[in-house]
Amino acid sequence: MKNLLSRLERLGRIAEDTALVILLCGMIVLAVGQIVLREIFATGFVWADELVKLLVLWLAMVGSIAASRDNRHIRIDALSHVLPDKAIVATRILVDLFAAFVCGVIAWHAFRYQQLEIEFGDTVLINTPAWLAHVIVPVAFTLVSYRFVVLVAWQLYSLASGDDRRPAE
Amino acid sequence: MILISLILILLAVFGAPLFAVIASSAMVGFLREDTDLMNMALEVLSIADLPFLAAIPLFTFAGYVLSESNAPKRLVRLTGAMLGWMPGGLAIVCLAACAFFTAFTGASGVTIIALGAILYPALAHDGYPEKFNLGLVTSSGSLGLLFAPSLPLILYGVVAEVSIDDLFLAGILPGMVMLVMLSGWCLWVNRANRKPLSSFSFRELGGAMREAIWELPLPVVVLGGIYSGFFAVSEAAAITALYVLIVEVLIMREIRITDLPRIIRASMVLVGGILLILGVSLASTNYMIGAGIPQQLFDVVASLVSSQATFLVLLLVFLLILGAILDIFSAIVLVVPLILPIAAGYDVNPVHLGIVFLAAMQLGYLTPPVGLNLFIASYRFEKPIMHVYSATFPFLIILMLSVILITFWPGLSLWLVADG
Numbered sequence: 001m002k003n004l005l006s007r008l009e010r011l012g013r014i015a016e017d018t019a020l021v022i023l024l025c026g027m028i029v030l031a032v033g034q035i036v037l038r039e040i041f042a043t044g045f046v047w048a049d050e051l052v053k054l055l056v057l058w059l060a061m062v063g064s065i066a067a068s069r070d071n072r073h074i075r076i077d078a079l080s081h082v083l084p085d086k087a088i089v090a091t092r093i094l095v096d097l098f099a100a101f102v103c104g105v106i107a108w109h110a111f112r113y114q115q116l117e118i119e120f121g122d123t124v125l126i127n128t129p130a131w132l133a134h135v136i137v138p139v140a141f142t143l144v145s146y147r148f149v150v151l152v153a154w155q156l157y158s159l160a161s162g163d164d165r166r167p168a169e
Numbered sequence: 170m171i172l173i174s175l176i177l178i179l180l181a182v183f184g185a186p187l188f189a190v191i192a193s194s195a196m197v198g199f200l201r202e203d204t205d206l207m208n209m210a211l212e213v214l215s216i217a218d219l220p221f222l223a224a225i226p227l228f229t230f231a232g233y234v235l236s237e238s239n240a241p242k243r244l245v246r247l248t249g250a251m252l253g254w255m256p257g258g259l260a261i262v263c264l265a266a267c268a269f270f271t272a273f274t275g276a277s278g279v280t281i282i283a284l285g286a287i288l289y290p291a292l293a294h295d296g297y298p299e300k301f302n303l304g305l306v307t308s309s310g311s312l313g314l315l316f317a318p319s320l321p322l323i324l325y326g327v328v329a330e331v332s333i334d335d336l337f338l339a340g341i342l343p344g345m346v347m348l349v350m351l352s353g354w355c356l357w358v359n360r361a362n363r364k365p366l367s368s369f370s371f372r373e374l375g376g377a378m379r380e381a382i383w384e385l386p387l388p389v390v391v392l393g394g395i396y397s398g399f400f401a402v403s404e405a406a407a408i409t410a411l412y413v414l415i416v417e418v419l420i421m422r423e424i425r426i427t428d429l430p431r432i433i434r435a436s437m438v439l440v441g442g443i444l445l446i447l448g449v450s451l452a453s454t455n456y457m458i459g460a461g462i463p464q465q466l467f468d469v470v471a472s473l474v475s476s477q478a479t480f481l482v483l484l485l486v487f488l489l490i491l492g493a494i495l496d497i498f499s500a501i502v503l504v505v506p507l508i509l510p511i512a513a514g515y516d517v518n519p520v521h522l523g524i525v526f527l528a529a530m531q532l533g534y535l536t537p538p539v540g541l542n543l544f545i546a547s548y549r550f551e552k553p554i555m556h557v558y559s560a561t562f563p564f565l566i567i568l569m570l571s572v573i574l575i576t577f578w579p580g581l582s583l584w585l586v587a588d589g
Binding site: 032054064065074076079098109 | 226439441498
């Protein structure tokens with residue numbers, strides 16, 4: 001069981017890294033390519049700008065997933081410098097449970113919105129189904145929610161066992 | 170409603186991820202207005218509708234690549250060759266190099282780590298007192314925020330729907346004022362030890378330029394392209410990213426291809442964090458505008474304050490407190506939509522407001538107890554945080570004076586803006 005979990009962790013990290021590399025490099029090539037086409041050949045793809053913007057969305061979402069794994073979401077960090085360690089872990093458990101719940105709610109409603117997009121047959125990028133371009137939103141919030149649950153489990157474990165090893169950062 | 174707001178604020182203070190706090194406040198608002206929560210998804214999706222946003226991941230990535238290469242070393246050498254002949258040479262070099270690097274890496278906190286590591290020991294070697302060095306390096310880490318193409322300027326332009334080109338022009342003089350005032354302070358403090366780094370030598374300048382030959386075209390192309398209107402800022406960002414990638418990985422070979430996934434991940438984690446907050450803030454902003462909250466805020470402020478000058482004083486105090494609590498990116502996406510209409514009511518030009526906002530938030534990096542640069546410096550140079558506080562304090566005061574100057578002298582920001 002434990003083996004399976006750590007395997008899952010490793011695969012997840014590789015999947016995130018691969019997605020980020022492809023998305024970012026794709027964005028660079030597309031954006032520079034568009035400039036070259038415009039300046040040298042006085043032409044360009046009508047869908048390129050829209051695709052770059054969609055890539056920004058995907059980068060933001062996959063980046064958020066990666067940020068949750070690395071526990072690097074932006075927080076107000078003032079109290080963690082003054083509270084004792086145990087108190088920090090206890091409050092972190094509370095606030096991370098809250099974050100997991102919020103992400104779960106957003107994921108659910110994003111999923112509902114997807115159903116609507118499928119139903120209405122919305123399209124982007126000329127004729128790509130919109131839900132396909134937007135599927136990253138419910139997926140990302142689901143995974144971020146899952147990460148916060150994992151984080152809470154870790155912190156509970158460290159609080160109970162007194163072992164304050166942080167999850168791999 | 171007040172109870173819910175109170176709970177949310179408590180959650181934020183106790184370290185809940187900011188995006189979750191903002192998202193839940195938006196959703197509570199939606200529920201009160203009987204708006205379907207599906208709108209939350211719509212708002213997050215509208216990240217893909219904002220113009221120029223591609224500049225943020227692209228510049229951040231380029232900045233991370235540059236900071237992992239030897240470019241910071243070359244930059245310090247080149248700045249030394251150009252400015253080292255001045256009295257108080259190395260201190261001035263430190264300010265100029267940091268400002269330049271921060272602007273190009275988008276103020277993502279890498280300056281202290283990339284340049285501080287080189288400059289801090291060099292300053293000590295040159296006989297500057299330890300406490301001065303610590304304060305100088307810490308406060309230099311956020312200098313340059315007002316120069317193109319810094320990410321906070323771009324983000325402000327996107328959020329406030331103000332021309333990013335105008336902001337880039339408006340930031341030049343206020344940024345210079347900060348640099349000059351800090352330089353003056355450095356010269357004054359070290360008046361007993363006001364020695365140049367070295368005498369000016371064309372040979373050293375030539376050597377430094379040859380060493381940096383591949384990076385030299387970058388600022389010319391990017392700044393020239395942006396200021397001449399040849400590139401949009403997102404295009405300049407794409408060219409920068411590609412160019413940096415080719416130079417540092419393929420030509421200089423200072424970064425191995427196998428390192429790229431790690432660097433991409435590190436930079437995109439930051440970008441994901443910022444853009445996620447942007448996405449949920451779009452939702453909370455929309456709710457607040459729908460509920461007429463900016464108007465109510467304006468009515469409250471208007472009943473207290475009548476003149477523009479008093480309003481600016483109030484704004485400055487508010488921003489300084491805000492900057493001490495919130496990071497600059499969250500502050501921009503969360504607060505700018507609220508104060509923009511209020512400032513307009515007092516005839517504050519939105520471009521000038523942006524410069525004031527960022528200048529004040531820059532101080533936030535250095536304001537105890539929670540300024541980010543203070544902690545980075547404390548961690549990086551292994552000094553107790555209280556020591557960093559007191560070392561940085563004089564620099565904080567100088568910067569505070571410059572921010573006051575920038576706030577009450579709109580001409581400084583607007584002079585270069587054509588139709589400001």
